[in-house]
Each structure stands twice: as structure tokens, then as C-alpha cells.
Amino acid sequence: xxxxxMKLDLSHIEHVAKLASLSLTREEAEAMTAELxxxxxxxxxxxxxxxxxxxxxxxxxxxPAAWRRDEERPGLSHEEALAQAPRQADGGFxxxxxxxxxx
Amino acid sequence: xxxxxxxxxxxxxxQLLTRTKVFCACSTAFGAPPNTHVCPVCLGxxxxxxxxxxDAVALAVRAALAxxxxxxxxxxxxxxxxxxxxxxxxxxxxxxxxxxxEHGHVDLEAAGRxxxxxxxxxxxxxxxxxxxxxxxxxxxxxRAGTPLVEIVSEPDLRSANEAAEYLRTLRDILxxxxxxxxxxxxxxxxxDANVSIRPVGEEKLGTRVELKNIxxxxxxxxxxxxxxxxxxxxxxxxxxxxxxxxxxxEKKGTTFSLRSKEEAQDYRYFPDPDLPPLAIDEVFVARVxxxxxxxxxxxxxxxxxxxxxxxxxxxVMTQHPRVAAFFEEASxxxxxxxxVANFVQSEVxxxxxxxxxxxxxxxxxxQLADVLALVDAGKISxxxxxxxxxxxxxxxxxxxxxxxxxxxxVVSDAGxxxxxxxxxxxxxxxxxxxxxxxxxxxxxxxxxxxxKETKGSASPQVVNDVLKRxxxx
Numbered sequence: 001x002x003x004x005x006m007k008l009d010l011s012h013i014e015h016v017a018k019l020a021s022l023s024l025t026r027e028e029a030e031a032m033t034a035e036l037x038x039x040x041x042x043x044x045x046x047x048x049x050x051x052x053x054x055x056x057x058x059x060x061x062x063x064p065a066a067w068r069r070d071e072e073r074p075g076l077s078h079e080e081a082l083a084q085a086p087r088q089a090d091g092g093f094x095x096x097x098x099x100x101x102x103x
Numbered sequence: 104x105x106x107x108x109x110x111x112x113x114x115x116x117x118q119l120l121t122r123t124k125v126f127c128a129c130s131t132a133f134g135a136p137p138n139t140h141v142c143p144v145c146l147g148x149x150x151x152x153x154x155x156x157x158d159a160v161a162l163a164v165r166a167a168l169a170x171x172x173x174x175x176x177x178x179x180x181x182x183x184x185x186x187x188x189x190x191x192x193x194x195x196x197x198x199x200x201x202x203x204x205e206h207g208h209v210d211l212e213a214a215g216r217x218x219x220x221x222x223x224x225x226x227x228x229x230x231x232x233x234x235x236x237x238x239x240x241x242x243x244x245x246r247a248g249t250p251l252v253e254i255v256s257e258p259d260l261r262s263a264n265e266a267a268e269y270l271r272t273l274r275d276i277l278x279x280x281x282x283x284x285x286x287x288x289x290x291x292x293x294x295d296a297n298v299s300i301r302p303v304g305e306e307k308l309g310t311r312v313e314l315k316n317i318x319x320x321x322x323x324x325x326x327x328x329x330x331x332x333x334x335x336x337x338x339x340x341x342x343x344x345x346x347x348x349x350x351x352x353e354k355k356g357t358t359f360s361l362r363s364k365e366e367a368q369d370y371r372y373f374p375d376p377d378l379p380p381l382a383i384d385e386v387f388v389a390r391v392x393x394x395x396x397x398x399x400x401x402x403x404x405x406x407x408x409x410x411x412x413x414x415x416x417x418x419v420m421t422q423h424p425r426v427a428a429f430f431e432e433a434s435x436x437x438x439x440x441x442x443v444a445n446f447v448q449s450e451v452x453x454x455x456x457x458x459x460x461x462x463x464x465x466x467x468x469x470q471l472a473d474v475l476a477l478v479d480a481g482k483i484s485x486x487x488x489x490x491x492x493x494x495x496x497x498x499x500x501x502x503x504x505x506x507x508x509x510x511x512x513v514v515s516d517a518g519x520x521x522x523x524x525x526x527x528x529x530x531x532x533x534x535x536x537x538x539x540x541x542x543x544x545x546x547x548x549x550x551x552x553x554x555k556e557t558k559g560s561a562s563p564q565v566v567n568d569v570l571k572r573x574x575x576x
Contacts, residue, residue: 019369021186058179058374064382067157070121075130075142081244082138091137092233092241095188100232 008037104493107338109331110308111266112258115273117283118291120460125227125250126153133289136244137233145248147192152377159225159250160203160434164210164391166282166382167204167223169274174388180225180378183370188242189230190477197253198224200559201374203381208330209256209272212400214265219257220270225381226251231290246290252282257309258297262326267320270294275399279424287318289575291459291568294323298330300338309334310344314358317351317387326351330358402427410440412522420444425462426455429471450492454531465496473502484562487511511560519571520553520561527552528573539574546570 006034013033017024075081079093085093123133127144141268142153163283164174181199203523214552228249233241274292285292299309314330317323329351329460334344349358397405399421406417420430428449434440440571454465474491477483483491483506527549528535538545553566570576 002479004476019184019371048399059376061378061379063379065155065379068128068154070123070156070158071380072123075127075129075140076146078136078139081141081146087239088238089239090233092243093138093188094241095521097234097238097240098188098232098399100308103300 008033008040104164106303107331107335108303109327110258110299110301111260111263111264111327112297113256113260114268114295114297115254115270116228116278116293116295117166117254117284119159119166119250119252120284121156121159121162121250123156124248125156125159125225126248127151127249127312129245131249133291135245137241138245140245142246145191146244153196153375155378155381156250158384161387161391162282162383163203163223163225163250163252164388165280166254166277167207167391168222168280168388168395169276169280170207170209170223170254172204172207172220172223174383176383178202178224178381179385180375180381181372182375183226183372185370186231188240189232190249191230191244195227195357195376196375197226197227200379200461203383207275209269210267211268211272211536212412214262214268216259216265216269218259218269218512221255222256223252223254226253239387258299258311259291263324263331266296266327267324269378270320270323273449278460279402279421279427280396281398281460281470283422286459287320290318294316295322296327296330298327298334299344300331300334310346312344312346313348315348315350316359317537322351322353325356326358327354329356333358333480334407338462396424406430410444411435411443413487414450416441418445419448423455423457424460424463425457425464425542428454429462429464429468432468434472436468439475443471444473446488450489454496465491467499470495470500470502477502479507480505481517481562481565483511484560485558502563517565517569520557520565521573523553523556524549524566524569524573527556533573539576546576549574 010029010033012034013024014031017029017032066075082088082091082093118131118162119125119284121131123129124140124145127142129140129142129145130450132140144153155274166478167174178198179201180196181201182194183197184194186193202222202224204223205221207223209218209220210216211218228246228251230242230244232242242292256269260269274283274285277292278285285290287293295313296314296317298314299311299438301307301309312330312334337344347360348362350361351357352359402416402421403417404411406420407414410422421427426447430440430443434443451465451471456463461476474483474488474495477491478485478488483498487506491502491505491511492507493498495502495511531549531552534545536547538549549570550563550566553561
């Protein structure tokens with residue numbers, strides 16, 4: 001069933017940018033509004049195809065995946081794990097201090 | 104003035120007791136040095152793909168069945184997107200619109216409350232943050248990717264007390280199932296509470312406040328009580344409740360705002376393309392059901408009905424899976440469950456310490472059964488049984504050896520007691536004559552003399568029998 005997609009405006013871009021932790025300049029946000037709008041328009045064209053009898057595909061794997069046995073295998077060494085950390089301390093990834101607020 | 108009722112729904116996150124993480128083969132062991140149980144999958148390195156741990160699915164299904172849920176034949180993993188230092192991928196793999204289990208219930212015996220379970224879903228845990236090291240926070244990703252089930256109740260609880268009972272009941276269920284170690288301090292059993300109040304008689308729910316990550320049963324009760332009182336004060340003063348997330352400050356004994364609704368997160372859930380639908384067929388569910396250990400309430404009922412324990416004793420014997428197993432084994436070996444339960448309650452339990460799924464039992468079931476059997480055989484008295492138990496604690500010694508070494512068996516030997524009785528009777532001829540002449544109260548005098556000589560270690564039954572025989576009563 002074709003779905004009428006919502007019209008994108010600057011406030012949507014700003015909201016999504018905030019969720020993605022991106023700081024956009026006004027110019028960038030406006031350019032993004034036009035570009036994303038064009039992409040959505042393309043998707044809108046796709047949605048004109050009648051898919052009412054088609055099961056949604058959320059994965060490209062065919063059939064259910066095999067499950068793993070609960071058996072431990074070595075991962076990365078501590079050094080390898082931290083190799084690409086910009087900063088480390090006390091064996092961990094060091095990040096700017098923050099207060100626990102949870103997700 | 105309107106009177107209000109508190110309405111509570113709880114979300115419990117319980118760590119599944121697998122050896123490895125839910126989507127990779129890293130160990131889930133607690134307490135390892137930071138970032139030593141990690142791999143490209145749980146670090147969120149590019150190109151790494153998750154592969155589901157089948158045992159995690161089995162444990163999740165076991166938990167869901169125990170709270171009466173139906174299992175969906177197909178469910179889906181979804182990405183919950185947010186930024187946080189302990190979330191390396193920038194999203195948590197969870198389940199959203201298609202959880203694997205739904206529509207269950209937990210019954211609270213003390214409160215008499217039927218609490219509906221909305222859903223149970225699988226997800227991965229985030230890492231752990233260590234604060235207060237200079238200006239930095241340190242991220243340890245050993246815990247990232249640990250399998251969890253989230254069990255979400257309907258808003259069916261009506262007091263902080265009921266909320267605590269619900270959590271204890273759920274914790275016991277998961278503990279007895281071997282699904283979770285019930286360890287609040289180590290974070291393997293965590294709880295968020297949705298709390299609102301409404302005027303009594305009102306159907307519509309009030310604006311709810313979410314209390315986050317409270318790590319003890321006592322704090323859950325205090326946090327909910329405090330929050331309900333805070334909301335009532337706001338409404339009574341003519342104010343409105345703000346929908347927000349609050350934390351519990353255990354030092355001040357108050358809740359504090361973490362995040363208001365305006366800042367509420369938009370998680371942009373979508374199906375995880377890296378994971379195909381989670382298919383759980385009926386054969387798998389039937390197998391999990393068949394392999395599930397007995398639930399605590401079923402154990403209590405069985406201990407009362409088949410082993411003739413009082414409801415209280417049944418409750419005490421099922422306070423921990425290892426205590427229950429110990430009691431059952433000792434009962435089987437000895438044959439009289441009630442006597443075993445009495446001895447466990449009066450002597451053994453005070454020496455038992457538990458940590459998660461493990462318990463330190465001072466003696467073995469075999470030792471306990473043997474001690475009680477020695478009492479049955481008249482070899483030692485009930486009082487001596489306690490002494491024998493004290494000597495057996497922490498040793499692998501046999502009860503019979505301990506009795507022999509302590510010389511206890513001698514004084515309960517009928518022959519030895521008879522010699523002693525004859526001596527006491529000869530030393531107290533006047534009392535013996537009066538007793539034979541019918542002054543029955545003097546019987547106690549002779550029993551007392553024997554007990555004094557044996558320092559209370561003689562079997563009272565043997566003493567009675569021997570006294571009657573020697574005095575011709």
C-alpha cells in the first residue's frame with residue numbers, strides 16, 4: 001500500500017542531528033533538508049509499489065540463523081582491545097568525566 | 104482532601120547465567136581486569152557480526168515460562184539507538200515491537216496480588232563506567248554484550264511493600280530456575296520502577312515518574328515510598344507531576360530529577376539487519392519446559408503436603424536453592440523430614456551464608472542424617488546432637504567417629520547408666536525408700552542426679568527406663 005511520507009522541514013533535520021550528536025551549521029542543515037527530502041521522495045516512489053502481500057524483509061539472511069553453543073573462545077588481548085583508544089587509563093577507555101544518568 | 108493510591112509497574116533486568124555473551128564467545132565472568140573479556144563483536148568494531156547464543160535463548164524461555172508467558176514462534180531483535188560511553192556500537196541490541204514472550208503473571212502470596220506481566224524480551228547489557236578517577240571516567244566493556252532478560256510488569260502493584268514482595272518473588276523464581284544469581288550488589292538483577300499516584304476510585308493513571316537502577320530491595324521500598332509522598336505533596340499543593348526520570352539518592356533519602364520528558368530519548372528503534380528473526384519452535388519450548396527446575400512455590404507446597412512441614416518450615420527450607428537441596432537430601436537419607444527441618448532451623452541455618460547461587464553449608468546432608476540417626480538409636484541425646492553438629496562443622500568427619508572420640512557414646516550406653524543409677528540409689532537410700540513408697544516427685548530428683556553426673560549427656564529415655572527397673576517401679 002503506498003504510504004504518503006511526511007514533508008521534511010528544518011526542525012526534523014535539527015531533531016535528527018541532535019539525536020545523532022551532530023552539530024550542523026544553519027547552511028548545512030538547510031542543505032541537508034533539501035538532500036534528505038530528495039531521498040525521501042525517491043523512497044516515496046518505491047512505496048507506490050503494492051506490497052500488501054509481501055512479508056517485510058528486515059534481514060537479508062535466508063531462514064532462521066544457527067545458534068551458537070555457549071562455549072568460550074578467546075577474543076582480543078587487553079592490548080589489542082585498547083590499541084585504538086584515543087586515551088586510556090586504569091586498563092580502560094578514558095572518556096571525559098560524566099555523571100551516571102543511564103539510558 | 105483527596106486520598107491517593109500509588110500505582111507501580113516494575114521493569115526488571117536480569118542477567119542470564121551463561122558462560123559466554125549473548126552475541127559473541129567472550130566470557131561473562133564477573134570481576135576480571137577491565138577490558139580483558141572483549142572481542143570485535145562486543146567492542147562494536149566495523150564488520151563484526153553478532154551470532155546468537157542458543158543457551159541464552161533457552162534460559163530466557165525458561166524465565167518467561169516460569170512467569171506464565173506465552174512464547175512467540177517468531178520475534179525480532181531491534182536496535183535501540185543512543186549515545187553513551189559504555190555503548191560502543193551506538194546502539195543496544197534489544198527487542199521492541201516483537202518481544203519473544205508476553206502475557207504472563209506473577210502471584211504475590213503475602214499481598215494476595217495478581218501481577219500481570221506485559222512482556223519479556225532479550226537484550227544485551229552495556230559496559231560499566233568507573234567514575235572519580237581525576238577528571239575522567241573509565242569505561243570497562245567486559246560486561247558489554249552480557250545476555251539479559253527484561254521482565255516488564257503491568258502497573259498492577261499498589262504499594263512499595265508489594266513492589267518489594269514482587270521483586271523478591273521474581274528473584275527467587277529466577278534463582279531456583281538457575282537463570283540468574285539474584286545478585287543486586289553486582290548488578291546482575293536490576294530494577295526500574297514506574298510510579299504514579301491517583302485519587303482513590305479514579306480509573307485513569309496519573310503521570311508517571313520512572314525511578315532508575317535502584318540496587319537493593321530496601322532502597323526500592325524507600326525510593327517508591329518517598330516518590331509517592333513527593334507526588335502527593337505536589338498534587339496537594341495544586342501542582343502537576345512532570346513526566347521524568349528520577350534517581351534515588353540513598354544518602355539524602357530522596358529522589359532527584361535525571362531527565363525530563365522534553366529531554367526524553369527518541370531511540371529510533373528499527374529491526375537489526377544483522378540478525379534474522381528469532382524463531383522458537385514448540386519442540387524447543389517443550390524441551391525447555393521439561394528441563395526447568397521446580398519453582399520455589401511448588402517446592403514449598405510439596406514440602407508441606409508430602410513431607411509434612413509447617414508452612415513456615417517449608418518457607419524457611421526454600422529460602423535458597425542450595426538449602427532446599429540440602430534439606431531434601433538429608434531428609435531422604437534420614438527418613439524424617441520434619442526432624443531434619445527442625446534441626447536445620449535450630450542449628451544449621453545460623454551457620455549458612457549464601458552468595459548468589461552458591462551457599463556455604465557447614466556440614467553435608469550425610470553428616471546431618473547420621474547425627475539424627477545416632478539420636479534415634481539412643482546413642483546420643485538431643486543435646487549431644489547439637490554438640491556433635493558443632494564438632495562436625497567444616498570437617499568431613501563422620502558423626503560416629505566424633506561421638507566415639509568425645510566419649511559420648513559411653514554415657515548413653517544403658518549398661519553404663521545402670522551402674523551410675525545403682526551408685527546414686529545407694530548414696531541416697533532415704534529418697535529411694537520414699538520414692539518406692541509412692542512419693543513420685545522424687546523421681547525427678549534421681550533423674551537430676553544422673554544428669555548432673557553425666558553433665559546432661561545421658562539419654563533421658565534410657566535414664567527413665569533404667570531408674571524404673573532398678574527401683575522396681
